[in-house]
Amino acid sequence: MKTISNAIPCLVALVSIAVLPGHAQLLVQRFEPVGFSQVTITDRFWKPKLDKVATATLRACIVQTEEKTGRIRNFEKVARHQNEKHEGIYYDDSDVYKALEAMAYSLKNHPDPAIEQKADAWIDKIAAAQLPDGYLNTYYTLTGLDKRWTDMEKHEDYCAGHLFEAAVAYYNTTGKRRLLDVAIRFADHIDSTFRLQNRHWVSGHQEIELALMRLYHLTKQDRYLKLADWFLDQRGHGFGKGVIWDQWKNPKYCQDDVPVKDQKEITGHAVRAMYQYTGAADVAAATNDAGYMNAMKTVWEDVVYRNMYLTGGIGSSGQNEGFTEDYDLPNESAYCETCASVGMVFWNQRMNLLTGESKYIDILERSLYNGALDGLSLSGDRFFYGNPLASAGQYGRSEWFGTACCPSNIARLVASLGDYIYGRSEQGIWVNLFVAGSTTINIGKTAVPVQQETSYPWAGTVRLRVDPARPVTYALHVRIPGWARNVPAPGSLYRFRDTTATAAVEILLNGKPVVFREEKGYAVIDRTWKKGDIVEMKLPMDVRQVASRKEVTSNQGRVALQRGPLVYCVEGADNAGRAWNIVVPDRATFSTKPYQVLDEPVVAILANVSVAEAAPDGLTVQMKPRTITAIPYYAWANRGKSPMQVWLPGRIKAVKLTE
Amino acid sequence: MKTISNAIPCLVALVSIAVLPGHAQLLVQRFEPVGFSQVTITDRFWKPKLDKVATATLRACIVQTEEKTGRIRNFEKVARHQNEKHEGIYYDDSDVYKALEAMAYSLKNHPDPAIEQKADAWIDKIAAAQLPDGYLNTYYTLTGLDKRWTDMEKHEDYCAGHLFEAAVAYYNTTGKRRLLDVAIRFADHIDSTFRLQNRHWVSGHQEIELALMRLYHLTKQDRYLKLADWFLDQRGHGFGKGVIWDQWKNPKYCQDDVPVKDQKEITGHAVRAMYQYTGAADVAAATNDAGYMNAMKTVWEDVVYRNMYLTGGIGSSGQNEGFTEDYDLPNESAYCETCASVGMVFWNQRMNLLTGESKYIDILERSLYNGALDGLSLSGDRFFYGNPLASAGQYGRSEWFGTACCPSNIARLVASLGDYIYGRSEQGIWVNLFVAGSTTINIGKTAVPVQQETSYPWAGTVRLRVDPARPVTYALHVRIPGWARNVPAPGSLYRFRDTTATAAVEILLNGKPVVFREEKGYAVIDRTWKKGDIVEMKLPMDVRQVASRKEVTSNQGRVALQRGPLVYCVEGADNAGRAWNIVVPDRATFSTKPYQVLDEPVVAILANVSVAEAAPDGLTVQMKPRTITAIPYYAWANRGKSPMQVWLPGRIKAVKLTE
Structure with a gap:
C-alpha cells in the first residue's frame, strides 16, 4: 500500500506546472482556489441552503441510498461473499460516493456527529468491498468478475472517479484517510491495468479525469496527472467504435469523434462533455498544455455563445440528454439537466483558474444561482432532473429518480460552495463570489483574515474587511460581475435591452472612492494592506x-x-x-x-x-x-x-x- | 423440402375449427374474409391512393432499401460469403420483407412488370441468403452465427414473421412460390428448434404469431397453427426475465407479465401489443379457444374505452412507444405510431372474424381512415412515425426513418385494402367497408358478382348490385357504421354532442324501403337474390x-x-x-x-x-x-x-x- 504524508495540506496544492512529454507549453498568470475547508459561510442567502442540504437533502440521499434502494446493500453483499444478487443499475455505486462527498463538504459547514458516523459506517462497507488487487465495483463483483473491464460503456471508471472525489473531500474535511487509501489503491489498479500497459480504454462516461486531478492535487503523485491525461488522450482515435458508440449512438454523443485537443464544438451528452472539459482544463492548468487550453477556449465559446440558456443551463434535448443544433434553445422542452449545470460550475471554475479571466466566473455564477440551484427544492428534499424555462403546468419536482445522478450532485455542489469564493497567489487575493463569511489567506508568511459582508444577491453592496497581523502588500482582485457592466461579449446570446439608465459600479476604500485598474474583469487594488481596511463594492441592482x-x-x-x-x-x-x-x-x-x-x-x-x-x-x-x-x-x-x-x-x- | 399442392386457393381457407389439446371450445358464428386478390377497387377515394402507393411509396421504399441503406446489400453479402460487414440495425431485414409484401398487394391493384421484376430479383437474393438448415437472418449470419437464437430481443423471429407474410402475399397475387418455399423452410427450422424441443423463447417483438397463422391458412399445415399458439403460450411465465425485460424494461412493456389468456389490459409497447392480439385472435378463431377469446374481448375494451384517440390511434407516450395511464391522451405529445394504427386495423379485422360483431369494423374504419392514413403523405413519399392530434407547428413528415417500420407498413396496409371490404360464408355475404369496386363471391356453387358504387367517405350513399348467374338465397349483411347511429357503447370515450337532429340510416331494395333486421351491427336482408338486385344504403353525412x-x-x-x-x-x-x-x-x-x-x-x-x-x-x-x-x-x-x-x-x- 502506498502511503502519503500526514502533512498534505487541506488547501489544494500551490500552483506548480508539471512538464509532461508532448505538451506544448503556454505561460499564463494563475492563482489557486481557496478550498472549502478553509472557508466559513454565514451568508443569509446560502447558509440556510447549506443547512437544508445538511439536514433534508442528505437525509433524502441516505434514506434512498440505504433503505429504499439497494445501493448500500450491494456493498454489504460483496463483503458477505454469499453469491447474492446485485440490485439496481450498474452505475449505482456512484450515487453512494456522491452522497458521501456531499456529507464531507457538509460536515465543514454544518458539523453533525450522526452524519459523520453514517459516513464512517459507509466507508467501512466500501472498504470491505474492495478486492485485494484494488478493484472496487459492486456491479461486476456481484454479476461476474470475469467481465470486469470488458465494456467501456459500463461506467466502472465513472464510479471510480466519484469514489476518488469523495475520498479527497472526506480527507479534506475530517483528516480521515481510510477512504483515501481505498481510492489510491483503486487508482493504482486502474493505472496499472490501462496506462502502464497501454491498453486502450475510452471512458463511456467521463468523470475519472477530473477526479484523478483532485487526487493529484492532494497527493502530488505525478501518476494521477499522467493517468488523467492518458484518459483524455484515449478519445477520438476510434478505440470507442462499436463499444461506446455504434449504429445507435453517434461518436459525437460520446465526444469521441476527434481527439480532445482538436475538439471545437460541444456535442452529445451534456454532462459527459462538462466532466471531460473540467478534466481537460485541470490537466491544461497543471501542464500549461496549449492544445487543451486552446480547444477548451474554443469549445467554451461554442457553449456560451451558441448553446447556453439564460439560466446557465445547457443541453436542450432530452433525447440525447444533450445538444442539437446551434441556437436550438426551446424553452418548454429544455432539458437543462441539473448535473449539466453542476458541470458548468466545475468547468468554469477550472477555466477561471486556467486563464485568470473573470468571464468564466460570470458563467459559473449564472449556472450556480439559476440552472443548478433550480435542481433543488426549497425544502431540500425534492429534485428536478431537467430544468425547463417554461412549463404549461406539467412539471413537478420528484423525491428521487431511477437514475439518481442529480440529487447527490446538487447536494455536493451546494455543500462545496466554499470552494468557489476565493482565490490566492503569492501576490494577490481574488474574490470571485459574493457570499458573506470569512477565510484566512496567507500572503507570504502573513495570515490575512478576510471577512465578507453582503446581502447579495438581494442587495448590491459587498463589504470586504481584511485584518493582516502586520501590513502586507498584495493586489486585491474583486470580480466586477459581467451583469453589472453593459458590454456583452461579441457573439453573446443575450443582452440587456436597456443599457443607459444603469448606475455604474462603485468601489470605496475605507469609505472613499478609490482608483482601481480593471484587469481580466476584476477591479484590482494594489497597496499595502493593514488591519481593518475595508473595501466596499456597490453593484447596480436595477431590474433588467x-x-x-x-x-x-x-x-x-x-x-x-x-x-x-x-x-x-x-x-x-x-x-x-x-x-x-x-x-x-x-x-x-x-x-x-x-x-x-x-x-x-x-x-x-x-x-x-x-x-x-x-x-x-x-x-x-x-x-x-x-x-x-x-x-x-x-x-x-x-x-x-x-x-x-x-x-x-x-x-x-x-x-x-x-x- | 416440403411441397404443397398447386391447388392452394387464393382465398384464405374456409372456416374450419382445429382442435388443439388444452383449448376450451366456444361456438361462434363466423365468416371468412374475401382476400385482396379477389377484389377489384375502382373507388374515387382509395384508387388514387393505391396508385400512389404503387408508384411513389414503393419507389421510396425501393430507393431507401436498395440504395440509400444497406438492407438489400446485407442479403448480397451473405450470399457472397466474403466475410463482409453487416450494415444498419439488426431488424432491418424486416423492412425488405414488408416492402415486398406491399409490392405483392400492389401488383394486384396496379400491375407493373418493373415492380414484379424488382420483387423477383429481391426474392432471388433472399433465397440465396438462406442457410441449408432453413435459417435466414442477415444480421446474425454476418456478425456471428454462433450467437443466433441467443437473444430473444434481437427480432430474429420478428423478421421471420415478416418474411412469412410477404411470402403468402406474393404467392396470393402471383402464384409464384419461390419465396413461399423459403418461408416454409424457415418456419420449419423455427418449429424444430423451439416448439418440438420445448426450448423456451419469448418473442422480443411479437409478429411471428400472426404471420404463422397466415402460413397456416394458406398451407393448412397444423404445425404452423400449433407453433403460433406455442409462441403465444411462452409469454407470462418469466422466461423473458432478464432477457426481453430487466431493470430497464418492465415486463408489462413486453406484454410478458402474465400469460396471454390472463391479460386484461393493454400495457407497454403498442405495436408489439397489437401484433400479439392479432395473432391471439387468429388462433382463437381457428381453435375456438375461450381463453384467448375472452382475454382479447376484455383487452379490447381497455384499449377502445380507455386508451384510444379519436383518430383510432393508440399509444400516447413516445418514451415507451406505448401506453401510460388510462385516459392519459395528451394531444400535442400523442405518439400514435403509424404502425400501431396499422396494428389496430389487423386486430380489429380478426376480432370481427372471431365474433361477427361490426363494432370491431367501426374501430378498424376509424383507425384506417384517420390514424393510419395520416402516416402517409398525399404525395405518397413522405411519412409520419408518430401522429399527434395537435401541433404548435413543430411536426413535419419525413422521407424515411432510421428505424423504418412505418413507411412499408402503411404501404402494405393501403395496398391490401381489398382484404378488408367483404366477408362470406356458405349462408351469407358481409359488406364491411364502403369502397367502390367489385368482387365475386361463391354461395354454394353459385358465383355472385358484387358491385359496389359509392363516393364514401365524402357522400353517404352506397349502392350494392348483385348479379348471381341464377337466383340464390343468402343473407346480405351490410355494416351500419357506428358513427351513423347515435348510441355510444357503455364506457365509450367519445360521444356526439348533438344526437337529435340527425337523419336515420335508410336502406332501399331495388329503390324501395326495405324491412331489415339488425344483427351484431349489420343490416341483414335475407332473401333469394337475383341478377340486377340493388341495395342502396343512405348514411347521414351531417357535421358532428x-x-x-x-x-x-x-x-x-x-x-x-x-x-x-x-x-x-x-x-x-x-x-x-x-x-x-x-x-x-x-x-x-x-x-x-x-x-x-x-x-x-x-x-x-x-x-x-x-x-x-x-x-x-x-x-x-x-x-x-x-x-x-x-x-x-x-x-x-x-x-x-x-x-x-x-x-x-x-x-x-x-x-x-x-x-
Whole structure:
C-alpha cells in the first residue's frame, strides 16, 4: 500500500506546472482556489441552503441510498461473499460516493456527529468491498468478475472517479484517510491495468479525469496527472467504435469523434462533455498544455455563445440528454439537466483558474444561482432532473429518480460552495463570489483574515474587511460581475435591452472612492494592506430586461427579467394560476418588493404589464392592465404544479386558447 | 423440402375449427374474409391512393432499401460469403420483407412488370441468403452465427414473421412460390428448434404469431397453427426475465407479465401489443379457444374505452412507444405510431372474424381512415412515425426513418385494402367497408358478382348490385357504421354532442324501403337474390361535434369535428397560419364545401366560430367572428409545417400568448 504524508495540506496544492512529454507549453498568470475547508459561510442567502442540504437533502440521499434502494446493500453483499444478487443499475455505486462527498463538504459547514458516523459506517462497507488487487465495483463483483473491464460503456471508471472525489473531500474535511487509501489503491489498479500497459480504454462516461486531478492535487503523485491525461488522450482515435458508440449512438454523443485537443464544438451528452472539459482544463492548468487550453477556449465559446440558456443551463434535448443544433434553445422542452449545470460550475471554475479571466466566473455564477440551484427544492428534499424555462403546468419536482445522478450532485455542489469564493497567489487575493463569511489567506508568511459582508444577491453592496497581523502588500482582485457592466461579449446570446439608465459600479476604500485598474474583469487594488481596511463594492441592482440574439428563434419577440445574477420567472402560483397570458409592452414599469416563496425570503419583481384574460362569458378574450409578480427562477415549482415562463412576449404574435 | 399442392386457393381457407389439446371450445358464428386478390377497387377515394402507393411509396421504399441503406446489400453479402460487414440495425431485414409484401398487394391493384421484376430479383437474393438448415437472418449470419437464437430481443423471429407474410402475399397475387418455399423452410427450422424441443423463447417483438397463422391458412399445415399458439403460450411465465425485460424494461412493456389468456389490459409497447392480439385472435378463431377469446374481448375494451384517440390511434407516450395511464391522451405529445394504427386495423379485422360483431369494423374504419392514413403523405413519399392530434407547428413528415417500420407498413396496409371490404360464408355475404369496386363471391356453387358504387367517405350513399348467374338465397349483411347511429357503447370515450337532429340510416331494395333486421351491427336482408338486385344504403353525412368523457382531461371543454368516418382538424395552412386561437361556441354553425388539399379533393367543413387575434398594435387581443376551414385529419401536414388541432376549445379557460 502506498502511503502519503500526514502533512498534505487541506488547501489544494500551490500552483506548480508539471512538464509532461508532448505538451506544448503556454505561460499564463494563475492563482489557486481557496478550498472549502478553509472557508466559513454565514451568508443569509446560502447558509440556510447549506443547512437544508445538511439536514433534508442528505437525509433524502441516505434514506434512498440505504433503505429504499439497494445501493448500500450491494456493498454489504460483496463483503458477505454469499453469491447474492446485485440490485439496481450498474452505475449505482456512484450515487453512494456522491452522497458521501456531499456529507464531507457538509460536515465543514454544518458539523453533525450522526452524519459523520453514517459516513464512517459507509466507508467501512466500501472498504470491505474492495478486492485485494484494488478493484472496487459492486456491479461486476456481484454479476461476474470475469467481465470486469470488458465494456467501456459500463461506467466502472465513472464510479471510480466519484469514489476518488469523495475520498479527497472526506480527507479534506475530517483528516480521515481510510477512504483515501481505498481510492489510491483503486487508482493504482486502474493505472496499472490501462496506462502502464497501454491498453486502450475510452471512458463511456467521463468523470475519472477530473477526479484523478483532485487526487493529484492532494497527493502530488505525478501518476494521477499522467493517468488523467492518458484518459483524455484515449478519445477520438476510434478505440470507442462499436463499444461506446455504434449504429445507435453517434461518436459525437460520446465526444469521441476527434481527439480532445482538436475538439471545437460541444456535442452529445451534456454532462459527459462538462466532466471531460473540467478534466481537460485541470490537466491544461497543471501542464500549461496549449492544445487543451486552446480547444477548451474554443469549445467554451461554442457553449456560451451558441448553446447556453439564460439560466446557465445547457443541453436542450432530452433525447440525447444533450445538444442539437446551434441556437436550438426551446424553452418548454429544455432539458437543462441539473448535473449539466453542476458541470458548468466545475468547468468554469477550472477555466477561471486556467486563464485568470473573470468571464468564466460570470458563467459559473449564472449556472450556480439559476440552472443548478433550480435542481433543488426549497425544502431540500425534492429534485428536478431537467430544468425547463417554461412549463404549461406539467412539471413537478420528484423525491428521487431511477437514475439518481442529480440529487447527490446538487447536494455536493451546494455543500462545496466554499470552494468557489476565493482565490490566492503569492501576490494577490481574488474574490470571485459574493457570499458573506470569512477565510484566512496567507500572503507570504502573513495570515490575512478576510471577512465578507453582503446581502447579495438581494442587495448590491459587498463589504470586504481584511485584518493582516502586520501590513502586507498584495493586489486585491474583486470580480466586477459581467451583469453589472453593459458590454456583452461579441457573439453573446443575450443582452440587456436597456443599457443607459444603469448606475455604474462603485468601489470605496475605507469609505472613499478609490482608483482601481480593471484587469481580466476584476477591479484590482494594489497597496499595502493593514488591519481593518475595508473595501466596499456597490453593484447596480436595477431590474433588467434581457433580449436574445435573433438566431434563438424560440425567444424572438420576447424578454426575460434579470436582477443581479438572478434570472426571474413568472409562475402561476403568484399570478392567479396563469403565466402564459402576459405581454411586457415597451412602456412596462418595474419595481421590487420583499416577498416570500414558502419560507424563502426573496426579492420579487412587480411588473405593470398587459394580461390576456377570458371574459366572464368564456367565449371572448380581453387584455387588461395588471401588475404581475415575478420570482427568482430557482424558486419556482415549490408550490405544486402551475404554469411558468422565463421568456415573456414583448409583443403578441399569436394567441393560443387553451387550458 | 416440403411441397404443397398447386391447388392452394387464393382465398384464405374456409372456416374450419382445429382442435388443439388444452383449448376450451366456444361456438361462434363466423365468416371468412374475401382476400385482396379477389377484389377489384375502382373507388374515387382509395384508387388514387393505391396508385400512389404503387408508384411513389414503393419507389421510396425501393430507393431507401436498395440504395440509400444497406438492407438489400446485407442479403448480397451473405450470399457472397466474403466475410463482409453487416450494415444498419439488426431488424432491418424486416423492412425488405414488408416492402415486398406491399409490392405483392400492389401488383394486384396496379400491375407493373418493373415492380414484379424488382420483387423477383429481391426474392432471388433472399433465397440465396438462406442457410441449408432453413435459417435466414442477415444480421446474425454476418456478425456471428454462433450467437443466433441467443437473444430473444434481437427480432430474429420478428423478421421471420415478416418474411412469412410477404411470402403468402406474393404467392396470393402471383402464384409464384419461390419465396413461399423459403418461408416454409424457415418456419420449419423455427418449429424444430423451439416448439418440438420445448426450448423456451419469448418473442422480443411479437409478429411471428400472426404471420404463422397466415402460413397456416394458406398451407393448412397444423404445425404452423400449433407453433403460433406455442409462441403465444411462452409469454407470462418469466422466461423473458432478464432477457426481453430487466431493470430497464418492465415486463408489462413486453406484454410478458402474465400469460396471454390472463391479460386484461393493454400495457407497454403498442405495436408489439397489437401484433400479439392479432395473432391471439387468429388462433382463437381457428381453435375456438375461450381463453384467448375472452382475454382479447376484455383487452379490447381497455384499449377502445380507455386508451384510444379519436383518430383510432393508440399509444400516447413516445418514451415507451406505448401506453401510460388510462385516459392519459395528451394531444400535442400523442405518439400514435403509424404502425400501431396499422396494428389496430389487423386486430380489429380478426376480432370481427372471431365474433361477427361490426363494432370491431367501426374501430378498424376509424383507425384506417384517420390514424393510419395520416402516416402517409398525399404525395405518397413522405411519412409520419408518430401522429399527434395537435401541433404548435413543430411536426413535419419525413422521407424515411432510421428505424423504418412505418413507411412499408402503411404501404402494405393501403395496398391490401381489398382484404378488408367483404366477408362470406356458405349462408351469407358481409359488406364491411364502403369502397367502390367489385368482387365475386361463391354461395354454394353459385358465383355472385358484387358491385359496389359509392363516393364514401365524402357522400353517404352506397349502392350494392348483385348479379348471381341464377337466383340464390343468402343473407346480405351490410355494416351500419357506428358513427351513423347515435348510441355510444357503455364506457365509450367519445360521444356526439348533438344526437337529435340527425337523419336515420335508410336502406332501399331495388329503390324501395326495405324491412331489415339488425344483427351484431349489420343490416341483414335475407332473401333469394337475383341478377340486377340493388341495395342502396343512405348514411347521414351531417357535421358532428364530438365530446370526450370527462376522464380525458386533455379534451375537457373541447370539441372535435367528425363527418362520416373522418375526423377533421384545423390546420394553419387553411386559416391564416393559426389553429390554436379558435373557440367553437355553442351557437357555432357548420357547412361543407368541396375543397382541395394539394391535388386531393376533399370535403372541407366551414365553421362559424370565434377567433382570437392580436390587434394591429401587437399588444392587445381581440375576439372576432370568423369562418374557419377544417380538413380531414389524414390530409394535414402536406403543405409544410403549421399549427394544427383536432380538439378545439368550446369555451375559453385560459389564453396563451405565443408564437
